[in-house]
Amino acid sequence: NEDDFDIFALHKKIGDDQLLVSVCANVFLQYNFISSLGVSIPKLIQYFRALQSHYKTSNPYHCGMHAADVLQTTNVYLCCGDVKENFSDVELIAVLFSAMVHDIAHPGISNAFLTAVNHPLAKLFNDTSVLESMHTSLAFILLERADCNFFSSSTTWQKYHADDFRSLVIQVVTGTDMKHHSAMIKSVEDILDDGQIDDDEVAQLFKAIVHAADLSNSMKDLPVYINWMERVNAEFWQQGDEERRRGMTISMMCDRNNTFISKSQCGFIEFVVLPYMQKLAPVLPPVWLSRLEDNLKFMKELTTDQENTIKRRIKRPASKPWADDSTHPFS
Numbered sequence: 001n002e003d004d005f006d007i008f009a010l011h012k013k014i015g016d017d018q019l020l021v022s023v024c025a026n027v028f029l030q031y032n033f034i035s036s037l038g039v040s041i042p043k044l045i046q047y048f049r050a051l052q053s054h055y056k057t058s059n060p061y062h063c064g065m066h067a068a069d070v071l072q073t074t075n076v077y078l079c080c081g082d083v084k085e086n087f088s089d090v091e092l093i094a095v096l097f098s099a100m101v102h103d104i105a106h107p108g109i110s111n112a113f114l115t116a117v118n119h120p121l122a123k124l125f126n127d128t129s130v131l132e133s134m135h136t137s138l139a140f141i142l143l144e145r146a147d148c149n150f151f152s153s154s155t156t157w158q159k160y161h162a163d164d165f166r167s168l169v170i171q172v173v174t175g176t177d178m179k180h181h182s183a184m185i186k187s188v189e190d191i192l193d194d195g196q197i198d199d200d201e202v203a204q205l206f207k208a209i210v211h212a213a214d215l216s217n218s219m220k221d222l223p224v225y226i227n228w229m230e231r232v233n234a235e236f237w238q239q240g241d242e243e244r245r246r247g248m249t250i251s252m253m254c255d256r257n258n259t260f261i262s263k264s265q266c267g268f269i270e271f272v273v274l275p276y277m278q279k280l281a282p283v284l285p286p287v288w289l290s291r292l293e294d295n296l297k298f299m300k301e302l303t304t305d306q307e308n309t310i311k312r313r314i315k316r317p318a319s320k321p322w323a324d325d326s327t328h329p330f331s
């Protein structure tokens with residue numbers, strides 16, 4: 001739960017195969033719910049392995065490393081000011097589970113693209129939070145596997161726990177759809193303004209926390225932020241290339257020939273990240289907000305040389321064309 005954790009350094013040390021499994025095990029094993037809910041550790045580890053194998057390693061951004069980062073960041077928020085003391089063990093396992101599965105089998109392309117091309121996933125989920133619905137479905141389908149169902153041999157896990165767990169996970173993972181972002185700013189304000197978390201606010205707060213973890217890269221140390229920012233742009237550019245190939249309108253920030261890193265990052269931080277994180281300040285490590293402002297300043301002052309160097313680095317991982325090998329949850 002360190003607030004200056006460097007996921008890229010850990011990745012370098014242990015590699016793709018072990019990264020998500022290792023971060024998940026480290027976070028989950030810190031919690032009481034393993035014993036209070038009778039969680040089977042071998043099956044939990046098997047679930048982590050299955051999860052890791054469903055994250056697409058070829059995505060520069062939406063890969064297992066992003067899931068590990070969002071889980072670790074969610075844990076930092078929960079530990080900040082001991083927020084986690086407000087929640088039951090079922091609630092805590094639900095929010096951590098949501099964080100780690102929230103982008104499982106992400107195809108590296110957006111909801112808007114999937115809907116525009118009438119992709120099978122868009123047909124299945126009626127153009128509604130297509131990716132987030134797929135992530136949630138697949139996470140539960142994996143949990144049904146005998147070797148991965150870490151609740152199946154528990155003597156304390158009850159039907160009402162399972163119902164609460166499922167309901168929370170569905171709300172939190174579907175809440176990571178960016179279309180809810182503006183509503184989330186307002187709801188965070190309502191939840192945190194009276195200094196206490198009522199029972200009916202738990203799901204809203206968990207949605208807000210995992211969404212914040214999903215948007216947290218620009219609050220990290222500058223080299224870590226730059227690495228994530230290059231990866232997200234590399235993935236945007238792959239989508240843009242595919243849109244160009246298909247004669248579609250190229251989505252915002254996806255045109256490799258017409259992206260200004262400084263301008264797009266300043267816009268993203270000033271209009272999306274900062275207004276949200278300012279409202280969430282009570283559950284953030286204080287240094288993260290000041291770092292966000294420092295990173296914004298860095299992006300504002302980016303020189304043409306620095307901009308060009310970043311663009312050259314982004315081009316490298318984006319050299320492979322996008323391939324539609326998305327996982328259909330029911331196949």
Ligand code: CMP
Binds near residue numbers: 215217228232265
């Ligand atoms: P997604 O993971 O679906 O939800 C959060 C979105 O924030 C993510 O997709 C990206 O589209 C966007 N995002 C995250 N980090 C950055 C960044 N540094 N610059 C621009 N967009 C970002």
